[in-house]
Amino acid sequence: MKIHIRNPRLIDPRNGIDTQCDLFIAAGRVVGIGNPPVAFHANQTIDADGLIACPGLVDISARLREPGFEYKATLESELKAAVAGGVTSLACPPDTDPVLDEPGLVEMLKYRAKQLNLAHVYPLGALTRRLEGKQLTEMNQLMEAGCVGFSQANAPLTDTQVLRHALQYAATFGLTVWLRPEDAWLARGGVAHDGEVAARLGLPGIPSSAETIALATILTLVEDTGARVHLCRLSTRDGVEMVRQAKARRLPVSCDVAAHQLHLTEHDIGYFETHCHLKPPLRTQRDKEALRTGVADGTVDAVCSDHTPVDDDAKLVPFAESEAGATGLEFLLSLTLKWAQESGIALPAALARVTSEPARLLQIDAGHLSVGAVADICLFDPEHYWKVDPQALLSQGKNTPFLGLELPGKVRWTLVAGQIAHRA
Amino acid sequence: MHASIPPSLPDAERLVDALTAQLRPLLGQDPALVGIHSGGAWLAQRLRDELGGDIPLGALDISFYRDDFKRIGLHTQTKPSNIPFEVEDRHIILVDDVLYTGRTIRGAMNELFDYGRPARITLAVLVDRGGRELPIEAQVVGARLHLLPGQNLELLRDGNGRFSLKLHEGS
Amino acid sequence: MNNPQLDKNGRLKHLLSIEGLPKDILTQILDTAESFAGVSEREVKKVPLLRGRTVCNLFFENSTRTRTTFEIAAKRLSADVVSLHIGTSSQSKGETMLDTVNNLVAMHADIFVVRHAQSGAAHFIARHVAPHVHVINAGDGRHSHPTQGLLDVFTIRRYKPDMHNLRVAIVGDILHSRVARSEIHALTTLGVPEVRVIAPKTLLPEYVERLGVHVYHDMRQGLKDVDVVMMLRLQNERMNGALLPSAQEYFKCYGLTPDKLALARPDAIVMHPGPMNRGIEIDSAVADGTQSVILPQVTYGIAVRMAVMSMLAGSGE
Numbered sequence: 001m002k003i004h005i006r007n008p009r010l011i012d013p014r015n016g017i018d019t020q021c022d023l024f025i026a027a028g029r030v031v032g033i034g035n036p037p038v039a040f041h042a043n044q045t046i047d048a049d050g051l052i053a054c055p056g057l058v059d060i061s062a063r064l065r066e067p068g069f070e071y072k073a074t075l076e077s078e079l080k081a082a083v084a085g086g087v088t089s090l091a092c093p094p095d096t097d098p099v100l101d102e103p104g105l106v107e108m109l110k111y112r113a114k115q116l117n118l119a120h121v122y123p124l125g126a127l128t129r130r131l132e133g134k135q136l137t138e139m140n141q142l143m144e145a146g147c148v149g150f151s152q153a154n155a156p157l158t159d160t161q162v163l164r165h166a167l168q169y170a171a172t173f174g175l176t177v178w179l180r181p182e183d184a185w186l187a188r189g190g191v192a193h194d195g196e197v198a199a200r201l202g203l204p205g206i207p208s209s210a211e212t213i214a215l216a217t218i219l220t221l222v223e224d225t226g227a228r229v230h231l232c233r234l235s236t237r238d239g240v241e242m243v244r245q246a247k248a249r250r251l252p253v254s255c256d257v258a259a260h261q262l263h264l265t266e267h268d269i270g271y272f273e274t275h276c277h278l279k280p281p282l283r284t285q286r287d288k289e290a291l292r293t294g295v296a297d298g299t300v301d302a303v304c305s306d307h308t309p310v311d312d313d314a315k316l317v318p319f320a321e322s323e324a325g326a327t328g329l330e331f332l333l334s335l336t337l338k339w340a341q342e343s344g345i346a347l348p349a350a351l352a353r354v355t356s357e358p359a360r361l362l363q364i365d366a367g368h369l370s371v372g373a374v375a376d377i378c379l380f381d382p383e384h385y386w387k388v389d390p391q392a393l394l395s396q397g398k399n400t401p402f403l404g405l406e407l408p409g410k411v412r413w414t415l416v417a418g419q420i421a422h423r424a
Numbered sequence: 425m426h427a428s429i430p431p432s433l434p435d436a437e438r439l440v441d442a443l444t445a446q447l448r449p450l451l452g453q454d455p456a457l458v459g460i461h462s463g464g465a466w467l468a469q470r471l472r473d474e475l476g477g478d479i480p481l482g483a484l485d486i487s488f489y490r491d492d493f494k495r496i497g498l499h500t501q502t503k504p505s506n507i508p509f510e511v512e513d514r515h516i517i518l519v520d521d522v523l524y525t526g527r528t529i530r531g532a533m534n535e536l537f538d539y540g541r542p543a544r545i546t547l548a549v550l551v552d553r554g555g556r557e558l559p560i561e562a563q564v565v566g567a568r569l570h571l572l573p574g575q576n577l578e579l580l581r582d583g584n585g586r587f588s589l590k591l592h593e594g595s
Numbered sequence: 596m597n598n599p600q601l602d603k604n605g606r607l608k609h610l611l612s613i614e615g616l617p618k619d620i621l622t623q624i625l626d627t628a629e630s631f632a633g634v635s636e637r638e639v640k641k642v643p644l645l646r647g648r649t650v651c652n653l654f655f656e657n658s659t660r661t662r663t664t665f666e667i668a669a670k671r672l673s674a675d676v677v678s679l680h681i682g683t684s685s686q687s688k689g690e691t692m693l694d695t696v697n698n699l700v701a702m703h704a705d706i707f708v709v710r711h712a713q714s715g716a717a718h719f720i721a722r723h724v725a726p727h728v729h730v731i732n733a734g735d736g737r738h739s740h741p742t743q744g745l746l747d748v749f750t751i752r753r754y755k756p757d758m759h760n761l762r763v764a765i766v767g768d769i770l771h772s773r774v775a776r777s778e779i780h781a782l783t784t785l786g787v788p789e790v791r792v793i794a795p796k797t798l799l800p801e802y803v804e805r806l807g808v809h810v811y812h813d814m815r816q817g818l819k820d821v822d823v824v825m826m827l828r829l830q831n832e833r834m835n836g837a838l839l840p841s842a843q844e845y846f847k848c849y850g851l852t853p854d855k856l857a858l859a860r861p862d863a864i865v866m867h868p869g870p871m872n873r874g875i876e877i878d879s880a881v882a883d884g885t886q887s888v889i890l891p892q893v894t895y896g897i898a899v900r901m902a903v904m905s906m907l908a909g910s911g912e
Binding site: 194195196198199200201202203204205207271272313316317318319320321 | 599614691692693711713714715716718719723735736737738739773776800801802803805806
């Protein structure tokens with residue numbers, strides 16, 4: 001299959017390209033930029049007038065719900081949602097049932113994902129068995145099975161001795177540990193930011209200090225063990241500041257935020273809107289501004305969807321009883337564009353946060369469009385606004401706090417390894 | 425007596441005099457006056473002053489007894505009913521300004537019976553305008569008029585306590 | 596954001612919380628309750644207003660006392676009353692809360708009185724019931740208990756009619772109290788110029804001052820010259836733990852005793868939503884003393900609940 005993409009605006013953040021030029025694809029790879037290779041005869045020409053071509057998005061946190069939670073979503077439904085959102089590579093956390101703590105499970109997941117021939121799937125292995133925070137997993141074998149990092153997902157790891165050992169063991173093999181900084185005791189029972197809205201609605205709160213205390217512990221242990229740690233889903237201003245200082249001290253840490261955190265605050269909970277029940281909780285306007293600044297100045301390396309499809313029954317209950325999370329794969333591009341627009345960020349810099357930077361964190365060869373690279377490409381119309389209609393989402397999870405909103409950026413074509421995976 | 429649309433409304437003050445004269449013979453039965461909020465309550469108060477002295481006086485707000493609650497809901501302004509005497513075995517003179525369909529009187533009698541069982545109820549109204557929808561009649565009447573369904577007769581009270589009648593044409 | 600409590604004509608459709616209710620609606624509820632207060636003193640303590648309507652008390656959390664006052668109020672309005680204690684039984688059978696509610700709607704319930712341990716439960720039900728059904732929140736988690744808040748301000752208005760010239764102190768576990776939140780919103784909406792909360796820091800929510808109250812930690816300072824003292828119940832499970840060391844120490848610091856009450860204005864009234872913990876948040880000498888209006892609160896509670904039900908039932912389909 002040879003494809004000629006005619007006249008898009010090509011944005012490739014890693015290679016510093018932002019120009020109007022044609023793209024040529026053959027045998028699943030990019031074979032020409034600007035000019036075709038000799039004797040190139042396209043089977044298909046895509047007219048990309050008015051579209052932006054960028055590397056397929058790399059989402060470092062998307063729950064696919066398989067195995068174990070097929071009533072919430074399936075591999076097939078969520079990978080279709082991924083390519084519909086322009087996402088061609090994604091990392092999935094290990095909180096499935098059973099937990100991804102055995103090489104066989106990881107191999108099966110990778111195999112099944114590959115059969116579907118949609119987005120590339122990179123599992124994160126469990127850091128501890130059954131995510132119980134007690135016994136380490138066989139990280140070395142899990143890595144060989146295809147795990148790109150090791151994570152506790154949202155499960156607490158309260159025993160700091162286990163945490164220290166996990167970091168030491170991971171450092172031995174140069175593995176990256178992914179941790180969401182949240183003190184389990186301070187977060188216990190909490191469902192919303194411990195602030196004005198929680199006080200008004202009578203919801204149990206999670207204070208900002210739950211994040212900063214956990215960060216202080218983790219950063220101290222990083223310094224102590226030399227382990228490389230990726231900090232997931234920062235939510236507070238002080239948390240961003242701590243990471244900024246840690247990076248200035250050249251600690252081997254990176255971090256991400258969920259795209260919805262750049263747009264929502266505790267006030268969006270309104271009258272107990274369960275779609276705004278999220279982990280970590282939506283915080284204040286001041287926190288939101290600090291997260292935006294952090295993404296802009298590079299303190300925050302990547303923006304992810306934190307895609308969490310939840311079934312209706314788990315959201316149709318009182319707020320505190322509802323399951324946390326929002327569907328996100330089909331929103332990652334639009335929410336990134338909206339942030340860039342509102343914060344005056346140039347498109348290449350904004351797109352780097354969802355392409356080249358997350359690829360670097362995962363240490364995978366993706367997120368760029370050099371000649372010879374795998375042709376994972378997203379073609380989108382930046383001028384098209386779409387209205388969020390849950391029934392039109394491909395994800396099985398219809399749970400979104402952006403219901404009814406108009407968002408910028410419509411994905412027209414998604415190519416995975418040179419094949420057309422999505423067309424709209 | 426059986427005029428169609430009256431060229432001019434009767435003088436309310438004269439009607440008060442007429443009512444007073446008709447009620448005076450009943451005083452021997454030790455009655456109590458109960459006015460229906462709001463025009464009937466003004467009138468009952470005035471009648472007690474005219475009749476002289478110590479007749480017990482009460483007032484009813486029949487908001488909770490209206491039969492059109494399901495259609496129009498509760499009035500935004502309700503006043504507490506106030507019956508500061510025993511209703512049981514008492515002769516009650518129920519007073520209202522205008523008698524029309526009879527539904528207000530039905531509500532008032534229902535409410536009255538929730539206070540006790542009166543020995544007797546006499547209905548006194550300033551104007552009977554016709555148009556009854558229930559088998560209710562007044563024993564003491566100041567004037568009888570024949571008004572059209574859309575018309576609405578209202579009792580007004582000025583700063584000096586003087587009464588007058590006002591006719592509103594239907595919308 | 597639409598106010599889920601009002602219909603499109605601005606009339607009360609559900610009573611879910613005091614917050615968000617305009618002052619004129621609060622005043623209308625209190626005025627209507629005045630009229631109903633008289634009904635309770637008559638030989639027949641009943642009016643025919645809700646004849647043919649069905650009020651369903653839906654208690655996911657037990658409270659004999661609140662349920663009883665709602666039952667009496669509904670019966671005095673001539674409604675048919677069904678009371679269900681749902682507890683955890685039908686929920687553990689796999690039936691969701693919405694299943695339970697929709698079953699009762701199918702049986703033609705007109706008004707739901709809902710009590711639930713989770714904040715927002717009444718909002719949730721109101722959002723998902725058929726449009727002709729009305730919901731009254733009888734307490735949801737820590738969030739709101741609007742009829743309690745209303746009966747408290749009704750009581751205050753009876754004893755201290757000039758609301759614009761009052762100092763009110765609310766004492767105790769503000770953090771976990773739906774009653775306190777409702778009282779605060781009711782008092783500030785009705786124009787009470789100074790509302791104080793008195794509690795240790797462990798029993799106050801973050802940013803409580805944004806609700807428009809003055810914060811005191813010392814009860815003797817907080818009670819100085821107040822006109823109304825509203826005590827809150829301290830739940831048993833909070834008495835010994837990380838929030839408070841012991842009931843004895845709590846009583847010493849925050850229990851209402853005659854000598855502490857003496858710091859308030861001489862004609863100050865003392866209130867409590869019940870049930871009281873004598874000797875923990877309130878001394879018996881105060882609870883049974885001349886300044887206590889705790890029993891009148893209970894009586895007025897029925898009139899206030901009658902007013903709310905009749906206003907909802909009259910707001911149409």
